[in-house]
Amino acid sequence: MYTLGIETSCDETSCAVLKNQHEVLSNIISSSLFRHKPYGGIVPEIASRHSLEQIDTVLKEALDEAKIKITDIDLIAVTSGPGLIGSLLVGVSFAKALAMQLKKPIVGVNHLEAHLSACFIGKPETEKYVGLLISGGHSMITYQEKAKISVLGSTIDDAIGEAYDKVAKILGLGYPGGPIMDKLAKEGNPKAFQFTRPKQKGEFDFSFSGIKTAVLYEVQKLKGEKPSDQFVKDMAASFQHTVIRWVTDKSLAAAQEKNVKLLVVGGGVSANSYLRELLPAEGKKIGIDVWFPEFKMSLDNAAMIARRGWEIYKAGHRDTLALSGTPSLKVGV
Numbered sequence: 534m535y536t537l538g539i540e541t542s543c544d545e546t547s548c549a550v551l552k553n554q555h556e557v558l559s560n561i562i563s564s565s566l567f568r569h570k571p572y573g574g575i576v577p578e579i580a581s582r583h584s585l586e587q588i589d590t591v592l593k594e595a596l597d598e599a600k601i602k603i604t605d606i607d608l609i610a611v612t613s614g615p616g617l618i619g620s621l622l623v624g625v626s627f628a629k630a631l632a633m634q635l636k637k638p639i640v641g642v643n644h645l646e647a648h649l650s651a652c653f654i655g656k657p658e659t660e661k662y663v664g665l666l667i668s669g670g671h672s673m674i675t676y677q678e679k680a681k682i683s684v685l686g687s688t689i690d691d692a693i694g695e696a697y698d699k700v701a702k703i704l705g706l707g708y709p710g711g712p713i714m715d716k717l718a719k720e721g722n723p724k725a726f727q728f729t730r731p732k733q734k735g736e737f738d739f740s741f742s743g744i745k746t747a748v749l750y751e752v753q754k755l756k757g758e759k760p761s762d763q764f765v766k767d768m769a770a771s772f773q774h775t776v777i778r779w780v781t782d783k784s785l786a787a788a789q790e791k792n793v794k795l796l797v798v799g800g801g802v803s804a805n806s807y808l809r810e811l812l813p814a815e816g817k818k819i820g821i822d823v824w825f826p827e828f829k830m831s832l833d834n835a836a837m838i839a840r841r842g843w844e845i846y847k848a849g850h851r852d853t854l855a856l857s858g859t860p861s862l863k864v865g866v
């Protein structure tokens with residue numbers, strides 16, 4: 534069975550071909566990031582226009598690399614949310630036109646659920662697990678049992694990736710800040726600055742805006758002087774160690790509370806090098822396996838959409854041509 538995945542929820546335009554549930558035959562990604570960089574963040578209109586210009590070419594490349602024809606596709610899986618409405622509509626309209634012309638089934642996929650599904654490509658099915666979803670727009674801990682997903686906790690303010698991006702901006706670094714800070718953190722002293730852990734009502738909720746403000750105060754203490762390279766490296770290391778420790782401790786505590794032996798991690802921040810080192814090591818101490826997606830599937834891509842689409846299709850889910858984009862689509866509904 535061939536599933537065509539289509540992802541256009543933000544700044545990436547991606548098409549992928551998945552054979553059955555494990556074999557990624559192609560996963561082509563065209564990013565518009567270079568067009569947003571001068572603005573220090575994503576400009577929705579630029580993102581959707583880029584997707585509209587690129588999607589035909591990206592599909593053709595995905596089919597060529599997979600060495601199949603469009604008529605060989607058995608299922609079309611497209612991101613229907615959450616994301617930017619203009620971008621979502623490009624992918625959804627494109628997918629619906631294909632489904633109509635080819636007379637093939639179509640399923641709308643939740644982008645966040647797909648980030649977790651990326652971990653299961655090439656891995657055995659598992660009935661029960663806790664998920665840690667950390668991206669530029671979301672931070673949440675989920676629990677999945679027999680295809681049913683529930684949310685155990687989420688951020689009450691900024692998402693973790695958003696906090697990385699905002700702190701990078703305060704430090705005068707580029708966009709997106711996560712990968713840049715991750716690199717600089719390796720050369721800094723993680724104990725140079727101390728940050729206190731905020732308290733939230735929910736046991737598995739997060740808050741990242743306080744630490745961002747704490748960084749701002751430290752920079753303001755310099756009274757307009759440009760932070761030195763060492764200051765920036767030390768701040769990146771201190772910030773990284775603090776937030777990665779929080780998500781490590783909370784997600785493992787959730788896995789223990791739910792009595793599961795598997796924690797899967799998804800979303801752009803799952804590319805973080807310190808998280809990839811710390812979380813499996815801490816999990817091992819308490820008998821919890823930690824799975825990350827393959828590095829190239831940590832960031833937004835269509836292979837994860839195809840995989841999630843395949844999962845929900847097998848579970849009996851179908852959509853019609855009335856499918857639309859839902860910018861604030863919730864997990865587990």
Ligand code: KG4
Nearest residue numbers: 668669670694709711712801802804805833
């Ligand atoms: O999932 P994603 O590609 O897009 C969203 O759906 O948000 O995540 C992008 C986010 C950005 O905030 C980026 O700074 C962050 O992931 N990110 C990282 C790293 N690589 C990307 N954050 C920390 N460390 C990284 N290595």
Ligand code: ZN
Nearest residue numbers: 668800801833
């Ligand atoms: Zn994402």
